[in-house]
Amino acid sequence: MLDKTFQPAAVEPRISQLWEDAGAFRAGTREGVDSFCVVIPPPNVTGNLHMGHALNNTLQDVMVRFERMRGKNVLWQPGTDHAGIATQMVVERQLEASGISRHDLGREQFVDRVWSWKEQSGGSILNQLRRLGASCDWSRERFTMDEGLSRAVLKVFVELYRKGLIYKDKRLVNWDPKLLTAISDLEVQPTEAKGHLWHLRYPVKGEEGRYIVVATTRPETMLGDTAVAVHPDDERYRDLIGNHVVLPLVGREIPIVADEHADPETGSGAVKITPAHDFNDFEVGKRHDLPMINVLDERARINENAPDAYRGLDRYEARRRIVADMQELGLLERIDEHMLTLPYGDRSGVVIEPWLTDQWYVDAATLAEPAIRAVEDGRSVFIPRNWEKTYFEWMRNIQPWCISRQLWWGHQIPAWYGPDGHIFVAETEEEAVADALAHYVLNETLTDEEARALAADPERRADFLRRDEDVLDTWFSSALWPFSTLGWPDRTPELDRYYPTSVLVTGFDIIFFWVARMMMMGLHFMDEVPFPKIYIHGIVRDEHGQKMSKSKGNVVDPLDLISEFGADALRFTMASLATPGQDVKPSKARIEGYRNFATKLWNASRFIEMNECRVPPRFDPSTAELVVSRWILSESETTAREIAEGIEQFRFNDAAATAYRFVWNVFCDWYVELAKPALQGPDGAEKEETRAVAAFVLTRILKLLHPFMPFVTEELWQHLGHEGVLATASWPVPADLEDPEACAEIGWVIEAISAIRSVRSEMNVPAGARLPLVLVQASAETRERAERYGTELKQLARLDSVAAGDQAPSGSVQMVVGGTTLALPIAEVIDLSAEQSRLEKEIGKLGAEIEKIRAKLGNENFTARAPEHVVAEQRERMASAEETRGRLQSALERLCGAA
Template sequence: MVMDKTFDPQAIEPGLYQAWEEAGAFKAGFRGPAAKPFTIMIPPPNVTGSLHIGHALNNTLQDILIRFERMRGRDALWQPGMDHAGIATQLVVERQLNQQQTSRIALGREAFVSRVWEWKAESGGTIAGQLRRLGASCDWSRERFTMDEGLSRAVLRVFVTLYKQGLIYRDKRLVNWDPVLRTAVSDLEVFPIEVEGRLWHLRYPIEGEADRFITVATTRPETMLGDTGVAVHPEDERYRDLIGKFVVLPLVGRRIPIVGDEHADPEKGSGAVKITPAHDFNDWEVGKRHGLDVIDVMTDEARLNDSVPEKYRGHDRYDARSMIVRDMDALGLLEKIETIRHAVPHDEKSKTVELEPRLTDQWWVKADVLARDAIAAVEDGRATFVPKQWDNTYFQWMRNIQPWCISRQLWWGHQIPAWYGPDGTVFVEESEDAAQAGATAHYGKAVELRRDSDVLDTWFSSALWPFSTLGWPDETPELQRYYPTDVLVTGFDIIFFWVARMMMMGLHFTGKAPFSRIYIHGLIRDEKGQKMSKTKGNVVDPLALIDQYGADALRFTLAAHVAQGRDMRLSIARVEGYRNFATKLWNAARFAEMNGAARPEGWQPRGLAHALNRWIVHETQGATRRVTAELEALRFNEAAGALYQFVWGTLCDWYVELAKPLLQDDGPAKAETQATLSWAIDQVLALLHPFMPFITEKLWADLAGSPRGLLIAGAWPVPDPALDDPAAAEELGWLTQAISDIRAVRAEMGVPAAAKLALQVFEAGPVTRSRLEAHREALLRLARLETVTLGDGAPPKGAVQIVAGEALLVLPLAGVIDIAKERARLDKDRAKAESEIAKIDAKLGNADFVARAPEEVIEEQKERRAQAEETRARLAAALERLANV
């Protein structure tokens, strides 16, 4: 069958993916029981989600690793699955209900949860289908969901165990509260938004001192009704005599003390601050230090409750704010109002709801206790971050970790396994029957129990992902074989949410770190270095790129630019460029097919007669070593870069071009070159397969002389030292460098493309003479030369000299170009490059510019300087060549 002229990704990708699945190539155990396991756990995407560019990067890197290790003979398990995403999913379904003029309250808990399950069944497969389009070779037969039966059992076991170990407890503490969803929100999910606001300066009367006031400034006047103190700095001379006295809280009439506390900053505002322990995290700590009362003045919907004067009860917090400001003004107690900009906490999901610090009963984990082993595991190398700089981020958070609030006031999620007796005694068990038995024993009779209505934080079940997906708490064969896992690939933004919590839970319940290496990648930014966002309109849709350029081009782009420790920039031009790379590979394969490239079964490139063929074998082995080492070190961009340079440059631009005369020969040279070309392309297809699985699989099938199975199930190339040939590498390296240098001179000096130069070679020893004789035709053809001759004596004037090993390559240019005019052009261009460098240096040397400019602008200036520096160096070299002409 003759290959198509072009590669059509849309036409062949679905069929290839189906062939892989039908062959069972993605399944754990595919390599047999003797194979050493290699496990990756997918960061489970939200069931609400669809594939975005961050998912595309993350899953491309995982797929590269899993395909690489599978080809190396490992028993590869890439465990897929979805996260139930408690708050996000409930929010989606509640919005649907609102559009239908109903609500979860109207439905009731059981019916609402059923409705969410229905929605999950409809939309849950969306992102899985999109991952298939990307080429993700997950073991879909093992797909899990954080609320399926097995994982739910693991959640129950962990909660009950930690509770009975004293590591889970219930306590009344301040939390960030979402008054729309009416649930606690993790501190890590708080999104501060800078807004224009007001700072109200309120005057509180000093008890027993007529006409004396202390002024406090607040952005939230509605909370003043819950004030239980005023704090001043103990060293503030203005207020030292007031410490220990009382103010009378306006509008309420309550006596509240004035306390000395370093929380009050004499340099800010009036230096005095109102203390509302139930509605501010800092105030909570001040209140604890001074034994202040705690008065909660809001409902779960952020309306004022019955703890405030009657006229304010039931009012929304913002309406109450306006009422209180008006009333304070009427009493002459509003000193002034300032306009300020300040950060206001919002919920991360919608970024529209202002969160409220609220005092509630919640379930907590003693995270500091669990963190000890998790810290030690990274300190002693049982788990390592790549790049290592993320160690410090991890340690800083873990060593200062706060109690983890794990309860959410939602209906969608794992309901907390706690039941309350008539007197409030709590019974925590894995089942209601067990709780009932405990209660009967406690009370001496059967009693009615009430189950806790809260559900667990989504990250609680996600923290168990590496072992719960393998069947824990049972000692399953899968758990024994595939745990602990090998590499976790994830973004830095969930180190605290997920990575740290998996480390804590994995070590506590299995005694082993859940993964040995944690690869942290950066963000994908747009081509200007800006963070992608819908409001900026610069979000890149990976599915649109796959539609236009194919999955392989997108995957290679992502891998080629994901440098360790840095964010990456993504432009459509780059994806298009790697689509062209795929085309280059396709054309090389077509050339091989059209020239009869094939080899007998079992043929190996040993004892080759031609240096050119020995050279490509040597270079292929070098590329194999480089790509293998870079993938082992998780340097994806270096591996992709090595492949790109080898395939485009060494194989396509050099070997294919140099091999054309041999392929026209009718003797043994032709057969040897056909076999070598066939072998080299097969090696390339194997090396490229983890990065570009579709085109490589297609070419593997099209170029086979006989059926040889799927490439995904093939073997990773292993270099054979016996095939290394440094002599051939040196000889062909000399040739390709000479041609490259001559081409560079032609380009730099503006030599017309049609002009053929007469090359003279001076000081040529036996080695150079031998090479000239062997490769004269290649030099003439590829360097566009008229003649190649040996020169005697001194090189002629009006010629450019190139050092090539022991010899000088001399190109006479007099009469071909106007040397004076060319020198002037080069000098002008160099001056332009130097001017550009000076301008950029002035900017980067300006401390004010560096302080104010966005990070992406600074990075762009540095890149422009590097490009200008490269241009200047190239022009300087060209001028130096002309110096003696």
């Protein structure tokens, strides 16, 4: 016998183990069927489960469990990425605690340390995903630094390099002066801050006393200025274009150039150009062929390219000095308060510097072309569709992708440099050595003999040929995820079977960083899109719509919610709120509500169990005879269809709501109640059928709910003695059970009971009082229905008799259900004036409705132009409203006559 409440904390670990033991999530166990494959957006190996993961993985799991139950060969590929900076920082912090830096250890030992950290405590997020119920094929877990995936990375790098799609270049990058590496745009957090706008005077050369005023938020960068730009149409400066200014403090003569980058509206209209320290200025510099003078070192201190006075100063100290010095020279015109956006490194928390360095780049523009076409012609579709705009926008303006990082943890770039700086790119060192030696023998730098000696002596060779120290951006390897996890570059059966994957599920925040790059790489190396569908969900906010952040203190830990309410409740909440294109704002009250829903299901099952309901072997639901059986079977069929459609169309909220309504408001509220008389009555055919149908429908419910609430449904499945595991049971097969007649009949019963209850409550009839019911001038059909459901009506509407009559007994309360007047004689308790006003109110409401419809039907434009079925519908509504009103009116007259 089941407990009174479902205890998720006790059940969940056991059920997880059960699935594991059953190998329920293994891919490839079914032959000759369609495959369904999803690759998980690999979480960061240092990460912890947050609400975004909970949403993302719930939705994937709903689809994956659904398709698995539908009999497909399902692979949900799990794994993590190696998160270059984050992981390196975790281990560095550990080292710091014992007072050593990674440099003390050396690269090799440091990387070993990272690996052992990874083995011990990395990837705990995958266990957290298990707690959520994610049905990944855990036996196939991958890591972007795995041997296989690393091989894929090498091959991709080498191939792209050979095609000229990877190259080395000197450009501005986002440089983190604390972590001493380039970082990606994703890792830069633009943050609004109060700052200043310094207006500086630059003296015009050869025009004594004439200045050009430039406004800047970063005065210290003036040391690297190589031009002043003004708008070509700006009259104020037209005569100065082509002249020079003398850069104060430095003394360099720099040109005044005309460029549209200068905005005549802001500040003075003239802008200083520092190509080596600003992304916009860099572009201006290229357009005008300006020198690029880097005045900062890797830690953002002023370097040797600046005048002695400032060398070695930190950027902020330099700023103070420069402002002071300019003021002293009378060259500081004024200082304005100014709001500006500063780029903070999200890991280091310091302001990022645009810094000129040598880095490796991917020619993203070239790779983007096929990726753009694939979405244009619909080989990959965004759901919701609008996201393709964001995708196109970014893809069409794509910048070279900087892929090198000055870190130790990651895929080391497979490039070697000869003594003259010549680059050799190869998948292995051996190959690179062979290439290099051949190269230098050919150009006669080396003799054959020297080359052979080098080849034989690794130590001398290391001096001769030096490997690039940098590693690749983590996203470079995640971009390969949809095929590298399947075994590429080997031609594996998995690759044939699962590529392209079926759908990618992710948040819009990483369309650029991940989706776009997977598209580029997938198309280039597999010649096919990595996924035909890209489902983009919203982000999770708190219940007031605020973005969750540590500083706001509104972060909710999904694991806490799982502990408190159960994974099923959290999942159901996520699915219910996953409206296409909208953000998700879960509240505790909502989650609690779905915890209650799980308990409701639990108790309904408890009831079914208590009444010894079981599905007989070879039970055929189409043979059910009782109307109530046919009705609930019909409803279950409709529900199954709607849930399937909802999931297929990514309308998770609709699917969840349909399931919720069916289970609670149809099955529990009505079917169980209507079935009680039969279940609690004498043994016989009726009871037997009811038991079978109740159990059958409950079984269906468990299946329908399983994708959303896997734990409670599996627990019940096991408890109720079903075979195997629910996770691999088959989705309800449509069995032509929809039955409009049964639905109409039970609909009438439900309506009648509801109407009686409502009137009782309104008339303050004591809950315990049993009343007689009279059906006034009822049709044969209605009388039959009342007869058939006499027991149920009596029980649920608290009646002591149900009879037919020609007239409502005097002193009765009357209502109209489906065209029949129902009368409750309650003369002794009736409050005549209350009943009179109740009837008048009803009649008034109907009158208003009738008038509205009459006006509509009286409009010739409407009857002529509206579709016929709409007009017919209005006519019907009007007829039925008029009939009901008539009946209520005569009830009112009778009542007044009696009074």
